[in-house]
Amino acid sequence: MDDFTKVQNMVATLFEAPLESVTLQSSKDDFVLWDSLNHLNLIMEIESEFNVSIGIEEIAEIRTIQGIMDLLKRHRNK
Template identity: 45%
Template sequence: MNTIEKVKTIISGIMEVPIEIVNLHSKKNNFEKWDSLNQLTLVMEIESAFGISLNLEEMGQINSVQDILLLVEKHTKA
């Protein structure tokens, strides 16, 4: 599973939506269940899935699928 598919799968599970509606252009406000608690759950799942650690500033910058992908890329490019 590539990075995009893995991120889409994580978001789909946490936000309880079909994976088909999660895409590169999906934003926080597209998901009814994307609240502060699920934001934290999302961060923890992303960190676990990719073996990375995000700082508080980065966590607060996540507003879209694209934001997540950029952070994953940044932290896995070592």
Template identity: 35%
Template structure:
């Protein structure tokens, strides 16, 4: 399973939407239920699933799912 596929599963779980499909340009404005609390929940689930940790700076710099996948992939490959 690719990073993007696993990430999509996490998004579906957090947003309780089995048909949600992520794409590189997707951001919080594209999902109605994506607020600050679900953002934190999403980050925590991703950290747990991939055994990584993100800094506040890293999280605030990513503007969309594509940038987040790049960040996540760089952490996995360290």
């Protein structure tokens, strides 16, 4: 399973959204359940699934699915 598919599944499950509604262009405004608590739940799932540690500044910057993918790419290139 590729990274986008993993993230897509996480977001769809966590925010109770149809899988096909989660695209690279999706933002937190597209999901009713993407609140501050679920934002942290998403961060913890990403850290666990991809074995990364996301900094405080990065947590605040995540607002889109593309942003998550960019973050993962940056962490892989460290």
